[in-house]
Amino acid sequence: MQTRCRTLLRIVLSLLVAACLGETADAQPKIRMKMELVSIRNRSAGPVPIRVRLEYNEPQFLEGSLELHVHDEIGFGDNSTKILTLRRDNIVLAGQDYEFILMMPPMNPPETRNWSINAWFVTEDGRIPLSFRPQRMTPPEPFELLVTSFMERGMVMCSASADPANQPASPNRRFLESALSLDNYNPNFTKPVTAEEAVKTTEDRRDQKQTGKSIVFFASQWEAKSLPDDPLAYCAFDGVLLSDEGLAQLNSIQLEGLKTWIRAGGSLCVIPDGRLQPLHLEFLRTTCKQALGAESDLTLDSEGKLLLIHDSEAPVLKAHFGLGRVVLLPLVDDLSARLSEPAALGQVVAFLWKVRSTSPIWDGKNWSTVSGLDILRQQFPNLQEDESGVYISYADYIQRSQAMGSVQGPSTIKGDRIYFDKSTVETAGTQDDLYPAADNGMAQLESTLLPVDVEMVPTSVIALILVGYVLAIGPVDYFVLGWLKMRKYTWVAFPLVTLVFTLLTIGIANLYMGSEDSGGYLQITDIDETNTPVRQSRFETVFAGKSAEQTKAHRLGFYVQATDQTPPDDFMYGNRSGQASVDAPLEISGTFPQNYQSMQTLAQWSPVTFRSFTLTPEAVELPAIDWNDAGLVSTPEGRIRLGNALRELSAQSQVTYAACVLHGGAGVIDNITGSYFQAPTGQFDRVFYYSYMDRESLLHRSLSQVACVGRNGRGIFSLVSQIAPEGAPLLEDLSVADASDPTQKVLVIARIDGNRIEMFRKRYFFERPL
Secondary structure (H helix, E strand, O other): OHHHHHHHHHHHHHHHHHHHHHHHHHHOOOOEEEEEEOOOOOOOOOOEEEEEEEEOOOOOOEEEEEEEEEEOOOOOOOHHHEEEEEEEEEEEEOOOOEEEEEEEOOOOOOOOOEEEEEEEEEEOOEEEEEOOOOOOEOOEOOEEEEOOOOOOEEEEEEEEEOOOOOOOOOHHHHHHHHHOOHHHHOOOOOOOOOOOHHHOOHHHHHHHOOOOOOEEEEEEEEEHHHOOOOHHHHHHOOEEEEOOOOHHHOOHHHHHHHHHHHHOOOEEEEOOOOOOOHHHHHHHHHHOHHHHOOOOEEEEOOOOOEEEEOOOOOOOEEEEEOOEEEEEOOOOOOHHHHOOOHHHHHHHHHHHOOEOOOOHHHHOOOOOOOOHHHHHHHHOOOOEEEOOEEEEEHHHHHHHHHHHOOOOOOOEEEOOEEEEOHHHHHHOOOOOOOOOOOOOHHHHHHHHOOOOOOOOOOHHHHHHHHHHHHHHHHHHHHHHHHHOOOHHHHHHHHHHHHHHHHHHHHHHHHHHHOOOOOOOEEEEEEEOOOOOEEEEEEEEEEOOOOOEEEEEEEEOOEEEEOOOOOHHHHHHOOOOOOOOOOOOOEEEEEEOOOEEEEEEEEOOOOOEEEEEEEOOOOOOOOOOOOOOOOHHHHOHHHHHHHHHHHHHHHHHHOOEEEEEEEOOOOOOEEEOOOOOOOOOOHHHOOHHHHHHOOHHHHHHHHHHHHHOOOOOOOHHHHOEOOOOOOOOOOOHHHOOOOOOOOOEEEEEEEEEEOOEEEEEEEEEEOOOOO
8 A cells, every 4th residue: 555655656746847847848938930031142242131030929028139150051060160140139029920131241251152040039037049940959950041152253133113022023124134134244155145135044044154253143022112221231232223113112211321322332223113203303313413414304294204304215324423323224115125236235234233344245245354465554555565475665664663663573674675474464364253352452451550569579589588498498407406406306497497488488479469559440431523421441450469359339330350361262271261260250239230239359469350331431531632623633733733732731730641543454553642552463462471571561562452452353353343332351342443444543542640541532534534
């Protein structure tokens, strides 16, 4: 009887324990998450919008944060593959689904073509793991996002219309979503693509693709009413297409955000159909002002239809607006017929995507790469060729060297002629790989912005410490301990002496490498034709004397860790990742990019450079010159005036002002004051050269390299002159002008105060080449 009672008691206790455990397990709220890219494809190196839906069906309110750990990995990642921690704060779940768009910051394209994301919902009571498969929670399965890899050039066009989900696309919209692809003019295809053939999608010719030599183009479908208000959100796109009454759906805040993005370098194509309002008319008048001129105008009839007062019938308006482009297409039933001539369609495509002025795309033909000979001709207009090779005169070489600071290196001198060897001519040419690539200027820039008082421990000091250590553990130890008759304590003295010299070495290293200054910055501000700052990039190098955590607050901008290498470069040197290897991944919390905080764990003596990027610069103090005077860049008298004005500003402010004019190619730099700007030598510069340069040379090189981004005609810049703003760790979106267009000049002014540098750039257009 007692045995039965004990057995029954054990069963009852087991049931009670199981019930308690079940109640504890059920006490944690049940949350499910779904995550997907807003677009099927994403833009290379740009910010990535992600649609997130949190499913929560319990009656009580739940407040917390969504925390994501992003890994460049397939499947389960670890700390070695983590590239970002992103936390979205102030989420309140109230018994129903919570859906929002989460913006991922611009990052280096992944190696694996995949992001693996571990997710938690964090509350005051703890962390609730979220799994891609809710039935598999031990461990939670990460979410997978397919993204554009580092070996692809991804271009995304936002195609916004009134109701893409329920209304079929019009023939004009379908035509443009395919015809506006640059890859239609890829010479790797078997034949040129005409307007009729352009309706084929890029996927239909996938077998003709070559890795790194094609452009993955995708038209992302958006409902116009859901387009973002924040101009930074448009950095996820290379361009925007408004059709099928898309423009008519936009409100004033959306139009202002779109206008800000275009002014900073974006591209917009518009079919102005639908019932437009005065605010839409004003938007078009403002953005198309440059193309309208004095004798043309836009107006609305009584039904809100756009009317164009122009000499031509159904013209295509192509307008520069700030650093960006706007194409206004006519209201016709069949755009494919209106643009049936290859040159007509080619001009629309080339203008919209800022294709180089010398490209055959303008004539509706396939693009071609720029030869090394063409590159050299940009640097040396008087370049000649005979049976011995390509040469210039000695006098011309000296003249160009003085103007440019440095040039591609010749190899043979015969009389008064200097011949370029064959390898120089060939390697000067364009790389036809179109994937995202880092710029050599980043490595130079980081070295330039290091604290002024930081220096390597001199070799003489290292040698003195080493000699002292050898003497201490050798003769001194032997004779001193022998004289004291304590030689048996040698094995005690040896580690003590080693410890003393170790501490001495650390102290001396801290003395030389430590600094009260954490580093400098280069701030680049681009201004438009009205002298309004339209975008700003700030590169700030942080050098920590000891391991530390850096926390900063940000608003209305991107903040990312810059890099001087992309994965293809790293693979050449046996490294696996293009991200920094010694610094922990960036952590972002708040509402990115509107209002958030960043936290970075910095390694000792490891400089790291961050890029801040905004489309709404604040409190910008432009150098006090007449920016409206185009003669400052076009005439000798104007340049003299500019030089005198800058020297006067330098004397008044006790900081250095330097200026140059960029025109006619990668190497054409006319210095206005001093020789601060030198023509970058492109791919002949390698990172390991920089440590042997003095700080002044590094300053000159880094300023020149940054000022000339995109002017060398290599990679993607063999095809286009600019790309839309993206704020990425790379420098590709810094280009502001077409180096192949002789009617464009860029004025660059630098304000230099030690390792704190501000650069201001303005592009000028002229009616004829100067």
